[in-house]
Amino acid sequence: MEIKTLRRRHGNIANITVEKKEEEDEQPLSPAARLFHAPEFNCYIISVIGLKNKIKPDEIIQGIKQTLIKHPRFSSKLVNSGSNNRQEQKWVRTNVVAEDHVIIPKFETQDIENANADAFLESYVSDLTTTPLNTSKPLWEVHLLDLKTSDAENVAILKIHHSVGDGMSLMSLVLACTRKTSNPDEFPSLPYQNQSSSGSSRLMPGSVGDSRLLWLLMALWSAIMVVLNTVCDALEFIATTLFLKDTSTPIKGDFRLRKCKRMCLVHRTVSFDDIKLIKNAMKMTVNDVILGVSQAGLSQYLKRRYGEKKKKTVDQEESIPKEIRLRAAVLVNIRPTTGIQDLADMMTKGSKCRWGNWIGYIVFPVSIALHNDPLDHIRRAKSIIDRKKNSLEAALTFIVGKMIIKSLGVQRAANILHRALSNTTMTFSNLVGPMEEISFYGHPVTYMAPSVYGHPHALTMHFQSYMNKMTISLSVDPTVISDPHRLCDDWEESLRSIKAAVQKRGSTQ
Incomplete structure (x- = not known):
């Protein structure tokens, strides 16, 4: 009797152990990850990394074996189970052969002779956007x-399905695979972002009682503004989903008529010191400056496109139609702060670091106009950003999105979000990079140019800082924007004109 009881207990322990192992080896996809596998949002992240030295494939493969494939998502494949009506998607751990995910193409000399190396790289990356990843393996390639x-000198390209994680977590994970070139044992360090003092913290002189009362009144007013702004933003998002469409412009694609599945990815590197100079002189943030310069660059680009269109019909001066509604879906990271060390721990001993897609959206109205004073572009951007900061729009879109997926299902949620984004014009994103030079598995990095494709926008603008550089990455539908390099030229020229205006303003003062 005692032996049977003992066996029964051991059997229960064994069952618990097996169940626990299955839970670790199998995890259901999060709602956001399931959304990224819907036909409307088969999204991928591509990051082009420029290297200072010649590539040593063996060193990179060995480094991937020691880091990347130890991460749960990079060692799990997507498995669909159940019927069509109740299909379940889950991540299942599998044995990963690093060599199967590292691709070393061989080029014909004639291919590069017929086009310069930069154009060849763009063509290669563009070709990658036409082929999906093999779902029988973990969804990533190098x-x-x-x-x-x-x-x-050489280039590494990372292609990862967006269901694996959001841009912030994936970029942080990539950085966790790098080290400082000045100290190969240290992780990269990201710039500390000081939060500027808000008006509520600067109290007027007076008694303690007066200060407390003033603080309470300001806190109450701030809370009221947050509620009002959030309600207005929520109503705008609902209207955008139902009927509120952006103006049809030369950069707005119509995905109902789109037949081309190829995307064109280009990048341009500018001085980050110029951006910081404008930021400090105007007492703004880097995001304020980037969005302001983007507004100026897009205005110049549209001026040319409208001018070219008019010249084909009537000989008129270049002009931009008045009252253009052009909005960007700005991606906002809402996850708790995740350090590079936390993500490195996930590849060694595991951690409680939250992984997945934790992103919300903000609908940002882009001001298209030709101002006499170029600084008006960044002043306009700052005023909109300041209002958006006093809103819970990003968190609301994230929470409501999860609720819609759980209540209506992935397909209906994908249709709703696809309709909302299709009624806007573009996507905008920005990531902060290391302040010092880093090496990717022993290879010093010259630039990083991440981007995303698969969502219903003909234009995505992504900005990545690194050392004293800022890289602008454009992902465009070539049937809508056939000259993305001209858009980069306009962005760079707008940065120069705004910098010159700031310097002139400083010398005058």
Whole structure:
């Protein structure tokens, strides 16, 4: 009797152990990850990394074995189970062969002779957007190109399905695989972002009682403004989903008529010191300056496009139609702060670091106009950003999105979000990078140019800082925007004109 009881207990322990192992080896997809696998949002993240030295594939493969494939998402494949009506999607741990995910293409000399190396790289990356990843393996690839371009000796390309994680977590994970070139044992350090003092913290002189009363009144007023702004933003998002469409412009694609599945990805590197100079002189944030310069660049680009269109019909001066409604879906990270060390721990001993897609959206109205004073562009951007900061729009879109997926299902949620985004014009994103030079598995990095494709926008603008540089990455539908380099030229020229206006303003003062 005692032996049977003992066996029964051991059997229960064994069952618990097996169940626990199955829970660790199998995890259901999060609502956001399921959304990214819907036909309307088969999204991928591509990051082009310029390297200072010639690639040594063996070193990179060995480094991936020691880091990346130890991460749960990079060692799990997507498995669909159940019927069509109740299909379940889950991540299942699998044995990963790093060599199966590292692609080293061989180029014909004639291919590069017929086009310069930069154009060849753009064509190669564009080709990657036409082929999906193999779902029988974990959803990521690393391409190593022995190709010397104008700004790098060789190039590495990371292609990852968006369901694996959001841009912030994936970029942090990539940085966790890098080290400082000045100290190979240290992780990169990101700039500390000081939060500027808000008006509520600067109290007027007076008694303690007066200060407390003033503080309470300001806190109450701030709370009222947050509620009002959130309600207004929620109503605008609902209206956008139902009927409120952006103006049809030369940069707005119509995905109902879109037949081309190829996207074109280009990048341009500018001085981050110029951006910081404007930021400090105007007492703004980096995001204020980037959005302001983007507004100026888009205005110049649209001026040219409308001018070219009019010249084909009537010989008129270049002009932009008045009252253009052009809005961007700005991606906002709402996850708790995740350090590089936390993500490195996930690849070694595991941690409580939250992984997945924790992103919300803000609908940002882009001001398209030709101002006499170029600084008006960044003043306009700052005023909108300041109002958006006093709103819970990003958190609301994240929470409501999860609720819609759980209540209506992935397909209906995808249709709703697809309709809302299709009624806007573009996507905008920005990531903060290391302040010092880093190495990617022993290879010093010259630039990082991440971008995303698969969502219903013909234009995505992404900004990545690194050392004293800022890289602008454009992902465009070539049937809508056939000249993305001209848009980069306009952005760069707008940065120069705004910098010159700031310097002139400073010398005058």
